[in-house]
Amino acid sequence: MATELIKIDEVKSILSSFPDIIGKNTNSVKKCNEAGQALLDTIEGEGMNETIDQAAADYLKKVNVTLKNMDERRKPITQIFDKIRSFFTSQEKEIDPKTPTTIPGKLAAKRNEYAKYKYEEEQKRKKIAEQKARIDSEKASYQQAIENNLLSYFNMYLTSKIVELQDIFSRLTYANFDREVIGITVFQTDYPKAHFDKFNEEEATYYISQETKKEIRQNVLQGKYEEYAQRYKAKLLSIRQDLIDRVPSKRKELAELEQLRFANAEAAAKAEEQRKQREAEETAKRMEEIKRQEEVARQESAMKAQQSSIGGLFSSAAASVAPPPTNAKVKEKVVVLHQQGYLEVFQMWWLNEGQSLPVEELEKIFKKMITYCEKQANGKDQKYIKSQFIRYEADVKAK
Known part of the structure; x- marks a missing residue:
């Protein structure tokens, strides 16, 4: 193959003329520069005029002829060098991995295709893992929100009934005592199912479907009525019994106030005010206890939600630190x-x-x-x- 592109005898013949060509071209350059320098010296001494300008134009024409002759003399040598360079570069191109048509280039392309496939699969896996983590996290958040809303909904009703029961006791007077005290003993302590069924508060979501939300909501509500009904009954029974136990002392206190009112109206008014203040404080204390219990329940709900989302967080973390495909260098283009x-x-x-x-x-x-x-x-x-x-x-x- 080498002898087809480059004939060795021809190369030897051409290269043998190399010293002579160098000598002639060197001599041409020397004479050209000497003649040009003479013109420059004349211009420096006399300045430019039409005669010198014409002489410079004639000189530059001769320079172009000299350049053409030098080019013709060196062409055989530079052309053979070009052939030699072309020969070696064509050999190198035949196995250049950067050239798509070569065998190494085709193999490199196959590796790149495989690396791209692995990279895209890894990106898909990360996307799926991240989406799953977002869904799991939102599921936990949604469940916690529904539990908290339901708890607030129930406690608001429970609080209103405690206040209602407490108000009956607070509104007892000497005149209406026998008639109104019955309201305490017959006060309803069963949590109405109708109230529980009216709970319809909702939370906005972005990743989970309506079917998933419905399922989570059903799971939250399952067994909650029985739990709340038991809590409701126990709380109201306790308060009602406490008030019933205090009925005798309340009757006695009101009777004393009635007698005091006849003797000293001002002292009676002051005692009445103190009684109301004391009972208001008792009611407030009961409300604080309900709020404290609600906060404890919220914290427990938040902890359960956090535990539920731990798996999703680990999945998300694993997706973000997953190593890139083996033997692949990824650059954005x-x-x-x-x-x-x-x-x-x-x-x-x-x-x-x-x-x-x-x-x-x-x-x-x-x-x-x-x-x-x-x-x-x-x-x-x-x-x-x-x-x-x-x-x-x-x-x-x-x-």
Whole structure:
């Protein structure tokens, strides 16, 4: 193959002329520069005029002829060097992994395809794991919210009934005592199922479906009526019994106040005020106890929700720290989808790098665009950029 592209005898013959060609070209360069320097010395001494300008024009024509002769003399040698370089580079290209048509290139492409497949599968796995973690977390949050709302709904009703029962006791007077005290003994202590069934508070969600929410809600409500009914009955029975136990002392206290009212109305009013204050404090204490129990229940609910979401958190963490595909290097590549995208690419580059580069470097980068603007300025319509940051200079050359 080597002898087909490069004939060794031809190479030897051409290279044998190398010293002679170097000598002739070196001599041409020397004579050309000597003649040119003589003209420059004349210009330095006498300045430019039409005669010297014509002599310089004739000299430059001869320079072009000399360049053509030098090029013709060295062509056989440079062409053989080009052939040698082309031969070696063509050999290298035959096994270059970066060339898609070579065998190594095809193998590299297969590896890249496989690495991309593994990377995409890993991204899918991470996306699924992250979505599952979000769903699990929202499930726990939703369940906690429903439990808390239901608890508040129940406690609000329980509180209203305790206040109602306590008010009956507080409103007892000497005159209405026998009639009103019956309200305490017959006060209903069963939690109405109708009230429980009216609970309909809801919470907004983003990841879980309506079917899932319905299932969670049913699980929360299951057995809750029986639990709340038991709590409701125990609390009201306790308070009712406490008030019934205090009925005799209440009767005696009201009778004493009635007698005191006849003897000293002012003292009686003061004693009545103290009684009301004392009973109000007792009611407030009972309300605080209910709030404390509700807070304990909320904390327990929050802890259960946190435990339920731990699995999701671990899944999310595992997805985020999962190693990339084996033997794969992942780089983000920009794919511009519309002409407008190039302006946004330029903007990012200019803000982060371009504006800090020296003018000489920017001139190289924008060479093609500057050439276009120069063509517009030298065209038939002569379009110019009007800016304080740009000026046009005439580039004058002799014909």
